[in-house]
Amino acid sequence: MHLLLSVLALLTFESAFGSFRVDYDVEREYETKDHLCSDLCADFVAVGTENKPADSCKTLPSRTQSGVYWIRPSEVTKPFKAFCDMETDGGGWMLLYAYKHKSGEKNVLKLSLPTDPDGYSHQHMNALGISSSWAKELRFYCTTSHHTRVVHFKTSNSNIIKTSYDGKRHHNVQDWTREFTQLDGHSANLPAATNNVGYTRQTVPGFTDVPFWKANAYHWAIAPSFNRFECDDYPNNPNYDTVHRVWVRD
Structure with a gap:
């Protein structure tokens, strides 16, 4: 029995003049049912799958939608799942921190790479096997029900990026106030108003607890141990819904 399988393939080709894409129909005949897809699927394994992980979110094919993909930077031996934002500021952002907090909750922090922007965890890059030189940019986002x-x-500050690598505090006030770019929707006082850094009880807090703030006014706080979740404010309690996210791009 012959079976004709027609597949629309979308490929990216790299050349000295840049990348270009080709759409075409691939048709193959299969002698038996047992051969269905075996050859075709071997030829066209999607980038970002477990069998063909991407080097990073940034290297996923153009027009890729935001979502969870398999990633393996060149120095990493074992691929891992990551959430990739493929839309904001040109796309290619991997989620490192995702803390969606509900009013009144004081759940403990979790060390695992989040695969949902509305999740509740974070991870340091060294725990994923990524080198300290891999990251080139970090993106910070937060909102609260306390204000608009x-x-x-x-x-792209190197000291702030170092903190994302091992969770230790490498940054100072000037790192936050002098080297940042506002993105769509930014309307807050931080990070420009920062005049303090590094309020924590942890050895490797990363960007949890209170990594940067203006005293008694504007705080970034993911701090259940201090009974505080804050975004550009200072309620000094966990009684508002908050969302905090940190992304990395190579």
Whole structure:
């Protein structure tokens, strides 16, 4: 029995003149049912799957939608699942921190790479096997039900990036106030108003607890141990809904 299988394939080709894409129909005949898809699927394994992980969110094919993909940077031996934002500021952002907090809750922090922007966890890059030189940019985002201001900016500051790598505090006030770019929707006082950094009880807090703030006014706080979740404000309690996210791009 012959079976004709027609597949619309979308491929990306790299050349000295840049990348270009080709759409075409692929048709193959199969002698038996047992051969169905075996050859074709081997030829066209999607990038970002477990069998063909992408080097990073940034290297996923153009027109890729935001979602969960398999990632394996060149220095990493074992691929991992990551959520990739393929829309904001040109796309290619991997989610590192996602803390969606409900009013009144004080859930403990979780160390695992979040695969949902509305999740509740974070991870340091060294725990994923990624080198300290891999990341080139970080993006910070937070909102709160306490007010309408939005924190949304990116930075390529090397000291802040080091903190995302091992969770230790490498940054100072000037790192936050001098090297950042406002992104769509940003309306907050932070990070420009920052005048303090590094309020924590942890050895490797990363961007949890209170990594940067203006005293008694505007805080970034993911701090259940201090009974505080804050975004560009200072209620000094966990009684508002908050969302905090940090993304990395190579």
